Amino acid sequence: MTDDGSPDGRPDEGPDEGLTAAEAAVLAYEGRTWPGPGAKERAIREGLGMTPVRYYQLLNVLMDDPRALAHAPGTVNRLRRIREAQRARR
Numbered sequence: 001m002t003d004d005g006s007p008d009g010r011p012d013e014g015p016d017e018g019l020t021a022a023e024a025a026v027l028a029y030e031g032r033t034w035p036g037p038g039a040k041e042r043a044i045r046e047g048l049g050m051t052p053v054r055y056y057q058l059l060n061v062l063m064d065d066p067r068a069l070a071h072a073p074g075t076v077n078r079l080r081r082i083r084e085a086q087r088a089r090r
Contacts, residue, residue: 018067019067019068019071022048022050022058023058023062023065023067023068024071025047025048026048026055026058026059026062027062027068027071027072027075027076028072029043029044029047029048029055030059030072030075030079031072031074031075040052059079062076063076063079063080063083
């Protein structure tokens with residue numbers, strides 16, 4: 001333990017335990033519904049300031065991150081189920 005009482009030297013950051021603003025925003029976007037084709041990609045570019053490719057790369061990493069599961073369990077578990085179903089079809 002360190003002087004601040006945390007085992008790893010980082011201050012207690014609450015339930016998100018260090019999710020960055022971008023990571024939390026990606027999970028929030030993924031939890032939304034979108035009105036039609038292209039709306040989500042446009043919102044990613046304009047709202048998050050990243051390309052859709054980068055968004056999906058980050059999302060794939062977050063699907064296996066326990067911090068993301070603690071932050072948005074419904075979204076992460078839904079994405080994991082979809083991923084497993086796609087793998088089973090291959």
